[in-house]
Amino acid sequence: xxxxxxxxxxxxxxxxxxxxxxxxxxxxxxxxxxxxxxxxxxxxxxxxxxxxxxxxxxxxxxxxxxxxxxxxxxxxxxxxxxxxxxxxxxxxxxxxxxxxxxxxxxxxxxxxxxxxxxxxxxxxxxxxxxxxxxxxxxxxxxxxxxxxxxxxxxxxxxxxxxxxxxxxxxxxxxxxxxxxxxxxxxxxxxxxxxxxxxxxxxxxxxxxxxxxxxxxxxxxxxxxxxxxxxxxxxxxxxxxxxxxxxxxxxxxxxxxxxxxxxxxxxxxxxxxxxxxxxxxxxxxxxxxxxxxxxxxxxxxxxxxxxxxxxxxxxxxxxxxxxxxxxxxxxxxxxxxxxxxxxxxxxxxxxxxxxxxxxxxxxxxx
Amino acid sequence: xxxxxxxxxxxxxxxxxxxxxxxxxxxxxxxxxxxxxxxxxxxxxxxxxxxxxxxxxxxxxxxxxxxxxxxxxxxxxxxxxxxxxxxxxxxxxxxxxxxxxxxxxxxxxxxxxxxxxxxxxxxxxxxxxxxxxxxxxxxxxxxxxxxxxxxxxxxxxxxxxxxxxxxxxxxxxxxxxxxxxxxxxxxxxxxxxxxxxxxxxxxxxxxxxxxxxxxxxxxxxxxxxxxxxxxxxxxxxxxxxxxxxxxxxxxxxxxxxxxxxxxxxxxxxxxxxxxxxxxxxxxxxxxxxxxxxxxxxxxxxxxxxxxxxxxxxxxxxxxxxxxxxxxxxxxxxxxxxxxxxxxxxxxxxxxxxxxxxxxxxxxxx
Ligand SMILES: [Zn+2]
Ligand SMILES: [Zn+2]
Ligand SMILES: [Zn+2]
Ligand SMILES: [Zn+2]
Ligand SMILES: [Zn+2]
Ligand SMILES: [Zn+2]
Ligand SMILES: [Zn+2]
Ligand SMILES: [Zn+2]
Numbered sequence: 001x002x003x004x005x006x007x008x009x010x011x012x013x014x015x016x017x018x019x020x021x022x023x024x025x026x027x028x029x030x031x032x033x034x035x036x037x038x039x040x041x042x043x044x045x046x047x048x049x050x051x052x053x054x055x056x057x058x059x060x061x062x063x064x065x066x067x068x069x070x071x072x073x074x075x076x077x078x079x080x081x082x083x084x085x086x087x088x089x090x091x092x093x094x095x096x097x098x099x100x101x102x103x104x105x106x107x108x109x110x111x112x113x114x115x116x117x118x119x120x121x122x123x124x125x126x127x128x129x130x131x132x133x134x135x136x137x138x139x140x141x142x143x144x145x146x147x148x149x150x151x152x153x154x155x156x157x158x159x160x161x162x163x164x165x166x167x168x169x170x171x172x173x174x175x176x177x178x179x180x181x182x183x184x185x186x187x188x189x190x191x192x193x194x195x196x197x198x199x200x201x202x203x204x205x206x207x208x209x210x211x212x213x214x215x216x217x218x219x220x221x222x223x224x225x226x227x228x229x230x231x232x233x234x235x236x237x238x239x240x241x242x243x244x245x246x247x248x249x250x251x252x253x254x255x256x257x258x259x260x261x262x263x264x265x266x267x268x269x270x271x272x273x274x275x276x277x278x279x280x281x282x283x284x285x286x287x288x289x290x291x292x293x294x295x296x297x298x299x300x301x302x303x304x305x306x307x308x309x310x311x312x313x314x315x316x317x318x319x320x321x322x323x324x325x326x327x328x329x330x331x332x333x334x335x336x337x338x339x340x341x342x343x344x345x346x347x348x349x350x351x352x353x354x355x356x357x358x359x360x361x362x363x364x365x
Numbered sequence: 366x367x368x369x370x371x372x373x374x375x376x377x378x379x380x381x382x383x384x385x386x387x388x389x390x391x392x393x394x395x396x397x398x399x400x401x402x403x404x405x406x407x408x409x410x411x412x413x414x415x416x417x418x419x420x421x422x423x424x425x426x427x428x429x430x431x432x433x434x435x436x437x438x439x440x441x442x443x444x445x446x447x448x449x450x451x452x453x454x455x456x457x458x459x460x461x462x463x464x465x466x467x468x469x470x471x472x473x474x475x476x477x478x479x480x481x482x483x484x485x486x487x488x489x490x491x492x493x494x495x496x497x498x499x500x501x502x503x504x505x506x507x508x509x510x511x512x513x514x515x516x517x518x519x520x521x522x523x524x525x526x527x528x529x530x531x532x533x534x535x536x537x538x539x540x541x542x543x544x545x546x547x548x549x550x551x552x553x554x555x556x557x558x559x560x561x562x563x564x565x566x567x568x569x570x571x572x573x574x575x576x577x578x579x580x581x582x583x584x585x586x587x588x589x590x591x592x593x594x595x596x597x598x599x600x601x602x603x604x605x606x607x608x609x610x611x612x613x614x615x616x617x618x619x620x621x622x623x624x625x626x627x628x629x630x631x632x633x634x635x636x637x638x639x640x641x642x643x644x645x646x647x648x649x650x651x652x653x654x655x656x657x658x659x660x661x662x663x664x665x666x667x668x669x670x671x672x673x674x675x676x677x678x679x680x681x682x683x684x685x686x687x688x689x690x691x692x693x694x695x696x697x698x699x700x701x702x703x704x705x706x707x708x709x710x711x712x713x714x715x716x717x718x719x720x721x722x723x724x725x726x727x728x729x730x
Contacts, residue, residue, distance in 0.1 A: 121509050122534035125541075144486050147513035154519055155545045169487035176490075180520045 010296035015270050017049025017081075017289025017324065018252075019277035021187060022138075022163055024229035026244050028057035028074070029067040035244045036071070037078035037339065042245040044080035044337055045330045047252050047319045049289035050345070051083040052105055052281060054229065056113045058242070061088040063116070065100060072344070079342030080335065081324055082286070086138070090116060091123035098130050104346055105281060106136040106161075111145045112205075113229070121148045128156045136281055140164050150177050150184060159183035161280055164228045166192050166207040168214035175221045185280050187224035187272075188215050190251050191231050193258070195309055203237040205230060216263070223280060225272045227251055234309060243306045249333075250310055256295055256317025284345060288326040293319055375661035380635050382414025382446075382654025382689065383617075384642035386552060387503075387528055389594035391609050393422035393439070394432040400609045401436070402443035402704065407610040409445035409702055410695045412617050412684045414654035415710070416448040417470055417646060419594065421478045423607070426453040428481070430465060437709070444707030445700065446689055447651070451503070455481060456488035463495050469711055470646060471501040471526075476510045477570075478594070486513040493521045501646055505529050515542050515549060524548035526645055529593045531557050531572040533579035540586045550645050552589035552637075553580050555616050556596050558623070560674055568602040570595060581628070588645060590637045592616055599674060608671045614698075615675055621660055621682025649710060653691040658684050 020043045027033025036053070043051045053071070055062035062068050062085060071085055084105040087097050097107065109124055110117050118124055131137060138161045141149045146162065150173070153160040165171050165186050177184050196212045197203060207215060215222070231247025258264040277283060295317045303311035322330040329337035385408045392398025401418070408416045418436070420427035427433050427450060436450055449470040452462050462472065474489055475482050483489055496502060503526045506514045511527065515538070518525040530536050530551050542549050561577045562568060572580060580587070596612025623629040642648060660682045668676035687695035694702035 120534070121512050121538065125538070144509040144513040147486050147516045148509045151512045151516040151519065151542075154516065155541055155547075169485070173486065173490070176520055177516075182520075 010294055012320075013266055013293045013295055015047070015266065015291040015293065016274045017286045018047050018270075018273040018291060019281075019283060020048040020051040020227055020248070021224050021277045021281065022054050022226040022228040023051045023083075023248075024054050024056070024227070024232055024244070026058040026232065026242060028053065028055070029060035029062055029070050030057065031070050031073070033074050036074045038245050039248070040078050040080045040083065040339070040342070041335055042248040044322065044324065044342075045333060045335045046248050047291035047293075047322050048248075049081045049286045049322075049324055050277075050283055051081060052277075052283075053083055053085050055086040055088040055104075055108050056110055056116065056229070058114050061110075061116050062086065062104075063088050063090050063093055064096060068100065068103065075344065077339040079339050079344065080337050081329070081342040082284070082345050083342060084344065084346040088116060089118070089124075089127050091118060091120065094126040094130050097127075098132075101132050101135055102347060104135075106138050107131050109137065109139040109141070109149070111139060111141040113140060118145070121152070124148065125152055128152045128158070133158050134282075136161055138163050142167065142170055146170055146173060150174075150182060153184060154182050157183075159185070161223075162186040163226060164189045164192070164230060165215070165222070166205070167211045171214055171218045171221055175218055178221060185223040185276070186221065187226040187228075188222050189226050189228040189230040189247075190254055191227075191234060191247055191309075193225075194254050195234065199309065200234065200238055203234050205233045205237070219264075219268070223272065223276045225251075225255065225269070235307060238309070239307050246306060246308060250301065250308065250315070252291070252293065252319055253299055253301075253315040253317055254310070256293060257315045259295065260316040286325075288323070290323040291319055292321040292323070293317060375659055377685075378631055378658045378660055380412070380631065380656040380658065381639045382651040383412050383635075383638040383656060384646075384648060385413040385416040385592055385613070385616075386589050386642045386646065387419050387591040387593040388416045388448075388613075389419050389421070389592070389597050389609070391423040391597065391607060393418065393420070394425035394427055394435050395422065396435050396438070398439050401439045403610050404613070405443050405445045405448065405704070405707070406700055407613040409687065409689065409707075410698060410700045411613045412656035412658075412687050413613075414446045414651045414687075414689050415642075415648055416446060417642075417648075418448055418450050420451040420453040420469075420473050421475055421481065421594070423479050426475075426478075426481050427451065427469075428453050428455050428458055429461060433465065433468065440709065442704040444704050444709065445702050446694070446707040447649075447710050448707060449709065449711040453481060454483070454489075454492050456483060456485065459491040459495050462492075463497075466497050466500055467712060469500075471503050472496050474502065474504040474506070474514070476504060476506040478505065483510070486517070489513065490517055493517045493523070498523050499647075501526055503528050507532065507535055511535055511538060515539075515547060518549060519547050522548075524550070526588075527551040528591060529554045529557070529595060530580070530587075531570070532576045536579055536583045536586060540583055543586060550588040550641070551586065552591040552593075553587050554591050554593040554595040554612075555619055556592075556599060556612055556674075558590075559619050560599065564674065565599065565603055568599050570598045570602070584629075584633070588637065588641045590616075590620065590634070600672060603674070604672050611671060611673060615666065615673065615680070617656070617658065617684055618664055618666075618680040618682055619675070621658060622680045624660065625681040651690075653688070655688040656684055657686040657688070658682060
């Protein structure tokens with residue numbers, strides 16, 4: 001195992017281990033589902049060393065202790081890197097969730113998910129009343145729901161993270177709110193930066209071309225990049241069935257292509273996939289994790305088992321090696337790590353000391 | 366003319382001239398409509414010395430200079446007391462309205478009116494950008510629209526008035542916003558305090574019984590009482606046709622009945638129908654105006670020409686005399702004033718000096 005890249009003459013880059021801040025696991029709370037394993041494998045292979053699991057499944061969400069227990073069962077032996085769980089708000093579970101705060105990373109208030117959405121401000125207010133201020137509140141609220149959430153955050157003097165922003169109006173409202181001192185952060189799904197309704201007029205979850213341009217214009221306002229459930233939604237809209245892993249492997253190649261096109265810098269990427277996520281979601285350091293990329297290598301996305309909107313397209317830049325806790329966990333797309341290397345980081349507090357498996361190596365970043 | 370009530374042994378009260386802060390005139394911008402005259406007559410007779418005309422008609426609203434000009438034409442010789450006009454926001458007229466600011470009392474952003482409603486936060490933001498801060502913004506926004514408006518008001522550090530609050534959730538959100546220092550004021554329609562969906566299950570514009578209880582509980586949060594378009598809505602829902610004057614004559618008798626029932630004090634009424642409206646809407650003083658009431662007289666609302674939800678009910682307290690600019694303008698329900706006594710106060714600035722028509726008398730309040 002060598003962190004040194006010895007192949008000749010190509011532009012390489014070493015990034016820190018990255019954070020998948022919003023991994024969508026359709027069968028999350030469904031007993032026996034292997035979706036968690038699939039998503040973790042894909043994430044670990046793609047360069048993510050930490051995965052924040054969205055608490056929203058396709059039909060069932062993590063709205064109580066029982067569902068959370070099912071999710072933990074599904075996660076057994078599937079820790080291909082570190083991860084944590086969160087809980088989902090419903091109109092009635094504000095009080096009950098307070099028993100679970102120490103066991104989860106954050107609270108998600110859904111407005112635009114496949115199921116379980118809010119439609120009343122008053123019910124949201126109940127969560128702001130009782131959810132502890134030291135744990136993030138995340139929401140996918142849009143338009144006037146977004147405004148409601150921002151107002152409540154402002155009234156309660158607390159931070160809130162808006163996930164998967166897709167429209168010009170919303171990014172502008174967030175920009176204005178930030179300018180006025182509101183404690184709001186946000187992410188944009190990587191798919192939303194590279195796909196629009198111009199590509200798939202049927203997919204209203206995608207930004208319009210004009211919305212997409214506004215997202216790029218407000219890059220300074222975008223704290224994180226995410227995978228989220230947008231790729232799944234696109235696969236449902238286009239192919240009729242959703243793919244749980246779509247969008248994960250493409251995440252970095254898409255961003256690297258934007259670097260080649262001078263639309264992004266590598267620093268833009270690490271800031272939004274490591275530094276800001278760590279700060280916003282209070283995540284642990286992972287100094288022994290890294291991603292080695294070949295920025296010169298053009299790759300062609302192949303449609304193998306799964307359809308991809310980028311199939312047949314050429315992207316510039318690929319992940320060559322992923323290092324997790326000092327060990328190569330993935331090499332040229334082949335996952336080496338098994339499902340025991342990662343840790344469940346759902347409980348708050350510092351990361352448990354790692355079980356030493358190999359001689360320590362120098363930090364890579 | 367004597368301000369002294371010489372009839373024997375009943376509880377009388379002299380109130381200052383009151384403000385009808387939201388008079389709904391269905392045919393407002395319809396050429397040749399006499400609705401304005403009807404509403405002004407009813408208001409002057411009921412004890413109002415100043416009428417703020419809502420800029421929203423049934424089909425046409427005051428959204429541009431042309432409509433405003435029609436409204437002024439309809440107002441000719443119908444100034445039975447003072448009045449002013451306002452303008453209504455549309456999703457596209459933010460810039461154009463800035464030419465009219467000096468000619469109107471306020472801007473109304475409709476969300477729950479008969480027509481012309483907003484459904485996008487972004488379009489509202491445009492009005493907050495350009496409408497001058499020294500003129501009030503009024504809105505009938507509810508639930509998440511209300512939250513959007515409050516957020517925008519907060520982000521732009523400006524005041525906003527919420528008219529016709531009807532629900533528990535909304536009054537609580539306003540209470541919370543006030544507690545956190547937002548510059549928000551509100552009114553509740555008098556009908557909403559005395560009628561509920563328990564009386565008319567079909568009228569969803571009315572509060573539920575629970576909502577109504579919450580409104581009474583939050584009396585401290587309610588800055589003004591209004592007539593508004595709620596009576597018209599109720600008459601549409603119950604009788605199929607709307608009455609432009611419904612709710613005006615009953616306003617004070619309903620409130621006096623609440624005084625008799627010890628649910629309100631006379632000070633609660635004058636604060637919400639004179640003092641607060643003057644301050645919130647920057648209205649002129651009217652020291653020579655007054656309302657003399659007999660608080661002991663039980664009156665029975667008669668269904669004459671027009672249906673009323675209170676027809677056949679007995680209310681305690683009635684207006685005996687209205688004094689406008691030092692002259693008796695209404696005596697025992699008979700309007701004496703003609704349509705030239707009042708002034709169009711739509712333009713900003715102090716009230717024009719009155720034309721002296723009779724020897725000045727001592728201020729009544
Ligand atoms: Zn676990
Ligand atoms: Zn609160
Ligand atoms: Zn910007
Ligand atoms: Zn290389
Ligand atoms: Zn005029
Ligand atoms: Zn602004
Ligand atoms: Zn209160
Ligand atoms: Zn009397």
